[in-house]
Amino acid sequence: AQSVTQLGSHVSVSEGALVLLRCNYSSSVPPYLFWYVQYPNQGLQLLLKYTTGATLVKGINGFEAEFKKSETSFHLTKPSAHMSDAAEYFCAVSDRRSNYQLIWGAGTKLIIKP
Amino acid sequence: DGGITQSPKYLFRKEGQNVTLSCEQNLNHDAMYWYRQDPGQGLRLIYYSQIVNDFQKGDIAEGYSVSREKKESFPLTVTSAQKNPTAFYLCASSIRFGEAFFGQGTRLTVV
Numbered sequence: 001a002q003s004v005t006q007l008g009s010h011v012s013v014s015e016g017a018l019v020l021l022r023c024n025y026s027s028s029v030p031p032y033l034f035w036y037v038q039y040p041n042q043g044l045q046l047l048l049k050y051t052t053g054a055t056l057v058k059g060i061n062g063f064e065a066e067f068k069k070s071e072t073s074f075h076l077t078k079p080s081a082h083m084s085d086a087a088e089y090f091c092a093v094s095d096r097r098s099n100y101q102l103i104w105g106a107g108t109k110l111i112i113k114p
Numbered sequence: 115d116g117g118i119t120q121s122p123k124y125l126f127r128k129e130g131q132n133v134t135l136s137c138e139q140n141l142n143h144d145a146m147y148w149y150r151q152d153p154g155q156g157l158r159l160i161y162y163s164q165i166v167n168d169f170q171k172g173d174i175a176e177g178y179s180v181s182r183e184k185k186e187s188f189p190l191t192v193t194s195a196q197k198n199p200t201a202f203y204l205c206a207s208s209i210r211f212g213e214a215f216f217g218q219g220t221r222l223t224v225v
Binding site for chain 2: 009032041045101104106
């Protein structure tokens with residue numbers, strides 16, 4: 001069965017520092033991979049997605065992620081953190097074996113220190 | 115503007131009551147989903163529907179019911195059988211390949 005592991009329920013970085021949120025997945029067939037962001041008391045918003053093609057994917061708000069098949073990873077990065085990036089981030093995977101149902105990671109809360 | 119509308123944003127339920135959460139979408143998506151979110155537990159799937167007049171249980175369907183009479187609408191009823199309904203509920207819709215679009219959520223509190 002597919003699964004998604006997000007390393008670290010909380011990640012704290014200083015404003016201006018690199019943001020790295022880790023996501024590893026298990027899937028025996030080519031996956032579609034997603035990162036979503038959730039601000040308090042709001043719904044989830046798509047940050048970026050990988051379906052096919054270029055493995056480095058750029059999203060909104062300066063975020064990007066790289067699909068590494070050999071490492072079964074899809075880590076999310078941003079070169080310089082802003083206070084407005086403080087939110088919860090969710091990684092998700094889908095593939096044809098799950099009939100493209102999204103399988104979710106547990107989420108990582110990003111804390112930005114001034 | 116296309117999107118998903120959940121209402122109400124806040125809902126209070128007395129013990130033993132059924133309450134219904136509304137979810138409407140105008141994105142022309144076939145699939146719709148209900149998730150429950152508790153602090154530190156991510157998203158858990160309650161029910162989903164891939165076509166009108168058909169729906170399937172998710173991981174935590176007990177104490178909940180849904181209907182899908184129209185493509186645009188997928189209401190969720192939290193019944194009195196749900197013993198711990200206080201949570202944040204999210205509705206989503208999707209096209210093929212899984213990309214989901216979310217509503218703004220309904221926060222349900224038992225009083």
